[in-house]
Amino acid sequence: MIRVENLTKYYGNLRGVTDISFRVEEGEVLGFLGPNGAGKSTTMRILTGYMPPNSGSAWVADINVSESPLEAQKNLGYLPETNPLYTEMTVRAYLNFVASMKGMSGTDKEAGIRRVVGSCGLEDVAHRLIGNLSKGYRQRVGLAQAMVNDPPVLILDEPTSGLDPAQIVEIRNLISELKGNRTLILSTHILPEVNMVCDRVVIIHQGRIAAEGALDTLAADMQSDSMIRISAVGVTDALSGKMKMVSGVERVELVGTSTGEEAHFDVHAKGGDDIRSDLVAAVFAAEGKLTEIRKMRLTLEDLFVRIVSGEQKHDEETVDEEPVNA
Amino acid sequence: MHNTFYICRRELTSFFFSPIAYVILAAWTVLMGFFYSGAFLSYAVVSMQLARNPQAAAQYNITPTSAVLEPVFSSVTVILLFVAPLLTMRLFSEEKKQGTIELMLTFPLRNGQLFAGKYLSVLFIYLIMLAITIVYPIILSAFVKVDWTIVSSAYLGMVLTGMAFLSVGLLASSWTSNQIVAAMLAFMILLATFLVEALAISAGEPLSSILRHLSLGMHLRNFIRGIVDTRDVIYLININLLCGFLVLRSLEYYRWRG
Numbered sequence: 001m002i003r004v005e006n007l008t009k010y011y012g013n014l015r016g017v018t019d020i021s022f023r024v025e026e027g028e029v030l031g032f033l034g035p036n037g038a039g040k041s042t043t044m045r046i047l048t049g050y051m052p053p054n055s056g057s058a059w060v061a062d063i064n065v066s067e068s069p070l071e072a073q074k075n076l077g078y079l080p081e082t083n084p085l086y087t088e089m090t091v092r093a094y095l096n097f098v099a100s101m102k103g104m105s106g107t108d109k110e111a112g113i114r115r116v117v118g119s120c121g122l123e124d125v126a127h128r129l130i131g132n133l134s135k136g137y138r139q140r141v142g143l144a145q146a147m148v149n150d151p152p153v154l155i156l157d158e159p160t161s162g163l164d165p166a167q168i169v170e171i172r173n174l175i176s177e178l179k180g181n182r183t184l185i186l187s188t189h190i191l192p193e194v195n196m197v198c199d200r201v202v203i204i205h206q207g208r209i210a211a212e213g214a215l216d217t218l219a220a221d222m223q224s225d226s227m228i229r230i231s232a233v234g235v236t237d238a239l240s241g242k243m244k245m246v247s248g249v250e251r252v253e254l255v256g257t258s259t260g261e262e263a264h265f266d267v268h269a270k271g272g273d274d275i276r277s278d279l280v281a282a283v284f285a286a287e288g289k290l291t292e293i294r295k296m297r298l299t300l301e302d303l304f305v306r307i308v309s310g311e312q313k314h315d316e317e318t319v320d321e322e323p324v325n326a
Numbered sequence: 327m328h329n330t331f332y333i334c335r336r337e338l339t340s341f342f343f344s345p346i347a348y349v350i351l352a353a354w355t356v357l358m359g360f361f362y363s364g365a366f367l368s369y370a371v372v373s374m375q376l377a378r379n380p381q382a383a384a385q386y387n388i389t390p391t392s393a394v395l396e397p398v399f400s401s402v403t404v405i406l407l408f409v410a411p412l413l414t415m416r417l418f419s420e421e422k423k424q425g426t427i428e429l430m431l432t433f434p435l436r437n438g439q440l441f442a443g444k445y446l447s448v449l450f451i452y453l454i455m456l457a458i459t460i461v462y463p464i465i466l467s468a469f470v471k472v473d474w475t476i477v478s479s480a481y482l483g484m485v486l487t488g489m490a491f492l493s494v495g496l497l498a499s500s501w502t503s504n505q506i507v508a509a510m511l512a513f514m515i516l517l518a519t520f521l522v523e524a525l526a527i528s529a530g531e532p533l534s535s536i537l538r539h540l541s542l543g544m545h546l547r548n549f550i551r552g553i554v555d556t557r558d559v560i561y562l563i564n565i566n567l568l569c570g571f572l573v574l575r576s577l578e579y580y581r582w583r584g
Binding site: 078097098101105 | 328329332333336339344424425426427428429431432433434435436581582583
């Protein structure tokens with residue numbers, strides 16, 4: 001449905017994206033991840049025909065964007081990073097304008113507007129000026145605008161940025177409802193969002209694709225290593241020496257000590273076996289007093305950070321919760 | 327074609343939503359009324375004196391059209407010098423500032439249609455402004471005989487000159503995301519064409535006539551005297567074409583640069 005081949009875009013001497021290729025199948029939701037300035041928006045702008053690439057090609061709804069931009073754009077709904085709203089128009093007038101520009105007319109147009117006003121929850125504000133709406137409502141208007149002609153392909157550039165937590169959940173639910181109906185590319189730097197709505201992710205860093213794959217595959221990769229954090233009181237050298245002898249342990253790092261001579265270790269282990277009880281035994285063998293033991297798990301955040309910064313990081317097991325602040 | 331119409335309609339709606347529309351229209355009406363009443367009253371005095379002095383009357387050959395309407399119509403270029411930048415400054419720069427240009431450039435829409443829609447919207451406003459001024463020759467015709475062929479050629483000239491001024495304004499607006507900068511740029515370009523005319527006076531031939539031909543304000547004069555010269559028409563239309571072409575280049579450049 002969407003195909004990108006060897007896209008390269010320069011901004012003067014600055015490199016926007018370099019040699020990016022990926023595909024999105026019909027009905028799939030692709031999460032486009034990356035830190036700010038990685039090239040997410042650039043790729044999306046090329047896909048929407050807003051910006052021509054220096055080299056490479058892009059297909060939207062199987063239409064080449066460079067060769068027949070107008071045809072491709074008819075099959076496209078796009079929400080740019082800066083929500084493109086005319087603040088002096090009412091919601092209805094704005095949607096009416098966008099629908100007209102996308103070539104809709106008559107009852108078709110009316111039905112399209114009614115549909116998005118309903119699905120985006122805009123009934124109460126339909127006759128208010130966009131300039132007087134809250135940010136959450138404005139974002140919904142932006143989404144409604146992208147969907148008004150019911151396009152087969154939707155491209156949303158950071159649809160939840162700058163919203164408060166409740167609004168983020170609303171927009172996310174809205175996006176989840178779109179799943180299955182259409183092909184969707186969603187860019188974000190908020191990782192839980194990807195967990196919730198995307199089938200597949202492309203992680204982009206410094207203008208290149210750093211990782212790509214289904215969420216399950218990436219998650220399986222993450223589980224291959226494990227790390228255990230142990231805090232104990234005792235002789236640090238003896239403690240780490242005994243723990244290193246436990247089978248499966250790759251290395252033991254002393255990450256710090258706190259008052260009361262409590263030492264904190266990160267134990268890196270290979271394979272998926274649970275070696276926690278062996279480690280507890282090792283601590284006792286070193287005549288130490290165990291104060292805390294925790295298994296850490298690699299998360300999407302970790303993978304992301306590892307790719308982006310080139311180093312390994314771990315986090316606690318509680319990441320699957322809905323984040324309060326994103 | 328449809329797209330051009332929808333853009334034009336949206337621009338007009340936005341224009342009349344903003345207070346600047348009413349400020350410009352009010353200022354225009356007041357200024358034109360001021361010029362007209364001044365010219366009308368001084369003609370009343372002059373015609374009275376000439377009636378007592380047939381010799382001078384024969385010498386000067388003052389008609390109501392030349393004495394009252396000519397100065398009023400001539401003043402249009404001076405007012406346009408200020409009004410055209412104000413009318414056009416927001417057309418592209420506001421879209422750039424608000425990010426809506428990204429929407430426009432991803433609609434199934436050609437750059438030319440976008441330009442045409444915006445151009446027609448501002449032209450429509452200008453035509454409304456000109457339509458208001460038609461009351462002056464009508465009022466005049468209640469008292470004296472008005473030469474309507476001269477009046478219609480003058481209006482043709484004012485429409486063409488206005489179009490050229492507006493296209494310069496649109497061009498300046500397509501260069502920047504700041505409305506004030508757009509207005510100042512347009513004003514400076516238009517002012518430069520007036521200064522060119524001043525240079526022409528001191529320059530020798532053939533430079534003088536070249537400079538005079540380049541001046542935007544100059545070309546209205548023939549129309550106001552009832553002369554429709556194809557050189558003037560072609561010059562003014564060429565200004566439109568040139569600015570239109572440069573706006574499209576500017577939009578292309580904007581796409582490339584992002």
